[in-house]
Amino acid sequence: MEPIEKNVLLRVRHLSKSYNKEPVLKDISFKVKKGETKVIIGPSGTGKSTLLRCLNRLTRPDSGQIWLDGVEVTSSKTNINKIRQSIGMVFQDFNLFAHLTVLDNVRIGPTRVKKIPKREATELALDMLSRVGLVDKAGAYPAELSGGQQQRASIARTLAMRPKLMLFDEPTSALDPELIGEVLIVMKNLVKSGMTMVVVSHEMGFARSVCDEIIFVEKGVIVEQGPPDELFLRPKHRRTKEFLSKITELYGKSEG
Amino acid sequence: MNFLTLDWKTIFPQLLKGTLTTLQLTAIAISLGFVVGILLTLGWLYGNKPIRIFCRGYVDLFRGTPLLLQLFIVYYGLPRYGIRFSPFVAAILGLGLNSAAYQAEYFRGAIQSISQGQMLAARSLGMSEFKAIIHIILPQALRIVIPAWSNELIYTLKYSSVAYMIGTTELMFAGKIIAAKNFRFFEVFLVVAFIYLIVVLIISHFLRMIEKRAKIPGLQMIS
Ligand SMILES: Nc1ncnc2c1ncn2[C@@H]1O[C@H](COP(=O)(O)OP(=O)(O)OP(=O)(O)O)[C@@H](O)[C@H]1O
Ligand SMILES: [Mg+2]
Numbered sequence: 057m058e059p060i061e062k063n064v065l066l067r068v069r070h071l072s073k074s075y076n077k078e079p080v081l082k083d084i085s086f087k088v089k090k091g092e093t094k095v096i097i098g099p100s101g102t103g104k105s106t107l108l109r110c111l112n113r114l115t116r117p118d119s120g121q122i123w124l125d126g127v128e129v130t131s132s133k134t135n136i137n138k139i140r141q142s143i144g145m146v147f148q149d150f151n152l153f154a155h156l157t158v159l160d161n162v163r164i165g166p167t168r169v170k171k172i173p174k175r176e177a178t179e180l181a182l183d184m185l186s187r188v189g190l191v192d193k194a195g196a197y198p199a200e201l202s203g204g205q206q207q208r209a210s211i212a213r214t215l216a217m218r219p220k221l222m223l224f225d226e227p228t229s230a231l232d233p234e235l236i237g238e239v240l241i242v243m244k245n246l247v248k249s250g251m252t253m254v255v256v257s258h259e260m261g262f263a264r265s266v267c268d269e270i271i272f273v274e275k276g277v278i279v280e281q282g283p284p285d286e287l288f289l290r291p292k293h294r295r296t297k298e299f300l301s302k303i304t305e306l307y308g309k310s311e312g
Numbered sequence: 313m314n315f316l317t318l319d320w321k322t323i324f325p326q327l328l329k330g331t332l333t334t335l336q337l338t339a340i341a342i343s344l345g346f347v348v349g350i351l352l353t354l355g356w357l358y359g360n361k362p363i364r365i366f367c368r369g370y371v372d373l374f375r376g377t378p379l380l381l382q383l384f385i386v387y388y389g390l391p392r393y394g395i396r397f398s399p400f401v402a403a404i405l406g407l408g409l410n411s412a413a414y415q416a417e418y419f420r421g422a423i424q425s426i427s428q429g430q431m432l433a434a435r436s437l438g439m440s441e442f443k444a445i446i447h448i449i450l451p452q453a454l455r456i457v458i459p460a461w462s463n464e465l466i467y468t469l470k471y472s473s474v475a476y477m478i479g480t481t482e483l484m485f486a487g488k489i490i491a492a493k494n495f496r497f498f499e500v501f502l503v504v505a506f507i508y509l510i511v512v513l514i515i516s517h518f519l520r521m522i523e524k525r526a527k528i529p530g531l532q533m534i535s
Contacts, residue, residue, distance in 0.1 A: 112436055141438035151429035155452045155528050165437040168447055199530030210433075217437060 065090045065252050066111070066221055071120035073106055080106050081117070082276040088221070093253040095263040095284075097303065098273035104256045107273070108223045111254065112143040125220060141169060144214030144222040149230050150206040152198035158185065158209045159194040165217045177216075184212040188242050204235030208242055215246075222246070224255040258303045264288070272296050315499055323490050323500075330486025331507055337403055337482055338469045344408030345468070349415030350450075356420060358441065367416070374413035380474050382406045387478040403475035403482075411468050418460040422453040455526045462519040466512050473508075483507060 066088040073081040080103040088094055096104050109115040111122060113129055113136050122129040129139055152161050162181035166172040172180070185191045188208035198206055207227055214222060227243070228236040240262050246253065247266045257263065263270055264284045271281040272295075280287065280296045291297040356367040374382065383406035387397065397405065426449060434444035473484035487504035491497045 114432060114435060137438045137440050139438075140436055143436075145433075145436040147429060147433065149427075149429055151427070151433035153430060153433065153448055153452075154531060155448075155455065164447065165439075168443060169438045197529045197531065199528065199532075213437070 063089045065092075065125055066254070067121075067123040068111070069121045069123075071107070071110060071117050071122065073103075073110060073115065073117045080276050081110070084120070084273075084276075084278060086271060086278065086281065088252060088254060090252055091250045092269070093247050093251075093255065093267045094269050094271055095267040096254065096256045096271045096273055097258055097263070097299070099299065102273050103276045104273055105225050108145070108225050108254065108256060111221075111223055112140050112145055114145075137169075141165075141217050142220045144217060144219035146207070146210055146214055146222065146224045146227050148226040150198070150203070150210045152206055152210055152213070154198055157195050157197055158190060158201070158212075161198070161209060162213045162216045165213060170217070181212070181216055184215045185209070187215065187245070188212045189238075202235060203231045204238045207231065207239045211239075211242055211246075220252065222251055222253045224253065224257065226256050226258075228257065228259060258307050260284075260300075260304055260307060272299060274299070315503075318494060318496060318499060323494075326486045326490055327483065327503065327507065330481065330483035331511070333400070333481055334469070334472055334483040335511070337400065337407065337472045337475060337480065338465070340404050341407035341411060341472065342465050342468050344404065345411030345415050345464075348409065348412035349419055352412060352416035353419035353423065354445065356416065357423060358445065371413045371416050374410050375417070379406065379410050379471055380477060382410055383474065383478050399475070399478050399480040402478055403472070403480040407468060407472055407475065410471075411464060414464055414467075415461065418457050418464060419453060421460070422457040423449055425456060426452050455528065458519065458523045458526060462516065462523070465515060465519070469512065469515065470508065 064087050068087065069085050071081055071084040072079065084107060086094070096107065098104050106115055110117045111129070113122075117130060120130065124139060124143065127139060128134055129136075152158075153164065156164060159178070159181055162184055163174075163177045166177040166180055167174055182191060182194065185194055188211055190205060190208055190212060193201060193205060193209070198209070201209065211227075224243070228239050231239065236259070240259060243253075243255070243262065244266050255262075255267070267284060269281055270284050270287050272279045272287065272293075274295060280291065280293050287296060288300060291300065352367045352370055355363045356371070359367065383403065386406045387399065387402040390396070430448055430452070431441075431444055434448045435441070439447070472482060475482055476485035476488060479485070483504060487500055491500035494500065
């Protein structure tokens with residue numbers, strides 16, 4: 057059994073993953089406490105998406121363990137479909153179900169996966185849509201929405217499963233600059249509501265204002281992690297400093 | 313060429329009966345092909361290795377050999393092993409199993425044109441692969457496939473005429489009998505052609521209506 061540590065929701069230990077003998081993740085370990093938000097940053101192709109996908113086993117790691125709230129995600133005995141219900145995932149390109157209305161997108165998890173009666177699921181879905189400010193778009197199809205609206209709808213779809221943990225994989229990087237803000241606001245509200253989140257993002261405004269820790273990943277290893285101010289003001293590694301100044305230049309400081 | 317001197321009173325009911333048989337044959341064969349085609353596609357895309365090999369092999373085999381030959385094997389070949397079908401049933405099996413191979417190709421193309429993210433999103437909600445296929449992948453694939461599938465239906469209708477070679481009394485068969493009896497091949501076959509044409513036009517019209525109704529608002533479908 058996993059040593060019980062109070063308030064730790066997610067624990068990742070010695071996670072490694074290779075694609076075609078090419079190591080992508082090398083001995084990654086970290087933990088996330090209940091209600092914490094961690095932001096993962098790092099250069100492109102460094103394994104950030106792979107790491108997130110390992111967390112809900114959309115990708116199987118080669119070695120290492122992941123524990124969510126006392127259940128070993130990586131164990132082959134674990135019912136992964138059950139575990140995934142409590143790990144929400146928000147994608148860069150939204151991935152709303154193209155043939156369903158916004159309401160049905162949000163409702164389909166509760167009805168088809170959790171078998172909640174339709175009326176109850178509708179209420180739940182509308183509640184989640186109001187949290188992301190999209191009740192008036194309930195009847196629209198994804199292709200009729202702006203990117204920002206689609207991403208908010210996909211957040212609502214994830215919330216409707218009442219997850220313990222939410223994973224965000226560059227949720228704003230497919231959006232036009234003027235649409236990024238509305239998604240970040242929704243995410244900030246989630247942080248305030250006590251949601252536990254792991255966010256891959258280079259929105260440093262978001263990271264500095266709400267996250268508890270930044271994890272800087274490069275070439276499959278965690279180079280440095282710590283509270284945002286510490287990383288920005290007193291980075292221990294030269295690479296951290298270089299990378300942070302590069303993305304600040306690229307994305308700006310104030311956004312979000 | 314003179315249509316008026318033909319004995320329409322006896323010819324018309326015969327052609328009508330043949331047409332109905334053709335429609336029945338087509339409808340049942342295309343449905344059989346639909347069910348088998350979907351199963352082949354799912355086996356091909358999501359099955360384990362032996363299933364994948366079987367499904368691919370099936371499609372290659374049926375697409376790679378003439379339809380008429382397949383009909384002859386079902387009707388003349390199988391009785392050697394004690395499996396005997398009426399011409400009508402043999403035609404349904406031959407046409408249906410043949411169409412299944414083509415439909416499987418179309419379904420596969422449709423499914424593969426759906427973004428991988430749809431499956432990822434479904435799985436991330438905790439759906440099993442099976443549920444994701446039923447609730448997310450197939451509903452989209454079936455919409456995408458409508459234009460290609462419409463062609464397949466029309467082909468099947470027209471190819472069903474080769475069933476006359478094994479003695480199925482469909483429209484072509486009726487035409488041949490009438491023409492031979494009256495020695496009026498040109499006029500009778502022209503009428504038969506006209507009937508096929510009308511049926512194809514009506515079916516195309518309905519399929520276009522279905523396609524329109526199934527369209528997802530706001531989405532540009534490439535096909
Ligand atoms: N399914 C896969 N098969 C083979 N290689 C893969 C696969 N997925 C990712 N990779 C490789 O693994 C490495 C890490 O990819 P990953 O997508 O995790 O990086 P990332 O940090 O998310 O990059 P980005 O910032 O561009 O999103 C890349 O070199 C990529 O080519
Ligand atoms: Mg990525």
